[in-house]
Amino acid sequence: MTNKLWFQTGIGILLTMLIIFMFQEIREVFNPLVIVAKTIFLPLLLGGVLFYLTRPLMKSLESKKLPRWASLTTVLIILGLVFWLIYAIIGPVVNSQVSSLIHNTPQMVKESEKALDYVLNQKDRLPPVAVESLENATGRLNEFVMGFGTWLIGFIQGLIQGLFLIILVPFFLVYMLKDHEKFVPFVSGFFSGERKTWVKKTLHDLDVTLRSYIQGQLLVSFLVGVMLLIGYLIIRLDYALLLALFGMVTNVIPFLGPYIAVVPAILIALLQEPQMALYVAIIMLIAQQIESNFISPNVMGKALHIHPLTVITVILAAGNIAGIWGIILAIPTYAVIKTILSNLYQKRTEIRNAAAKEVD
Numbered sequence: 001m002t003n004k005l006w007f008q009t010g011i012g013i014l015l016t017m018l019i020i021f022m023f024q025e026i027r028e029v030f031n032p033l034v035i036v037a038k039t040i041f042l043p044l045l046l047g048g049v050l051f052y053l054t055r056p057l058m059k060s061l062e063s064k065k066l067p068r069w070a071s072l073t074t075v076l077i078i079l080g081l082v083f084w085l086i087y088a089i090i091g092p093v094v095n096s097q098v099s100s101l102i103h104n105t106p107q108m109v110k111e112s113e114k115a116l117d118y119v120l121n122q123k124d125r126l127p128p129v130a131v132e133s134l135e136n137a138t139g140r141l142n143e144f145v146m147g148f149g150t151w152l153i154g155f156i157q158g159l160i161q162g163l164f165l166i167i168l169v170p171f172f173l174v175y176m177l178k179d180h181e182k183f184v185p186f187v188s189g190f191f192s193g194e195r196k197t198w199v200k201k202t203l204h205d206l207d208v209t210l211r212s213y214i215q216g217q218l219l220v221s222f223l224v225g226v227m228l229l230i231g232y233l234i235i236r237l238d239y240a241l242l243l244a245l246f247g248m249v250t251n252v253i254p255f256l257g258p259y260i261a262v263v264p265a266i267l268i269a270l271l272q273e274p275q276m277a278l279y280v281a282i283i284m285l286i287a288q289q290i291e292s293n294f295i296s297p298n299v300m301g302k303a304l305h306i307h308p309l310t311v312i313t314v315i316l317a318a319g320n321i322a323g324i325w326g327i328i329l330a331i332p333t334y335a336v337i338k339t340i341l342s343n344l345y346q347k348r349t350e351i352r353n354a355a356a357k358e359v360d
Contacts, residue, residue: 047172231283
């Protein structure tokens, strides 16, 4: 019975649950490690993203007989110039729009309250069921509007605090670009024979999975942000660049990203000019359709082989478990786990086939 897959899987699940339980019971002991992990998590994550974006350039430079140190230096210089250009071009505009939005938030709240009061004054003409639904909906909307300014200020403060952590990103990026080829031999060195071959193959597949997701998703998000910016500028929406950047960032969340991005855009459009909210919705719909039907299939392809229903389920579950970070990291984490399990299943199948041939 101990050789059965269901028994081994059950034992693995039980051991995992036991480890999690024990960790919860003695988590005070691990608090210093948790603090360190939280501190380096964001720089390590951003360093990994930049690594997958810059590695093709570094390989191209090395293929032209440039030594590793010269290729690495060239990549860092180019990366620094790109960030400087981005900051020089859009930095002043974003700063101006953020300052304007913060300054105008109290007035926007007052306008929203007036609109809500007008809607509530019409409730006498509606049936009781509609009045109750209207009160619930306006109550939620009022809470959102009242908290929007606080959320925005908190978001900006968190972003500024994050910038201090990002100083660690270049260090992670340099060592990843410099020593990434040593990782697979180091890990596979703990194994021998067929297991070593399997570990190398699995690590290679994981590298392909992460590269496909990161490079493809960032390119798709950038193109969506450009489309939103063009649309917002055409209809002359206030804070167009800021809202387009927000849409570009939220688009890293599959399926749910566009719906998250459209909420502040519609809110600002309603306060600017009510019919403009319809234009914003149309722009978002067009951008989403272009992205899902033309851009993503050609950029992302079938690299991850994940069904859309699975994507939605994983995102919702991860959001309930780990909040915003769970939503952002849900799909790549699921893709990594799926790649490992696929390789395990393939290895087990090969062992079974080999055993069956020996019996024959």
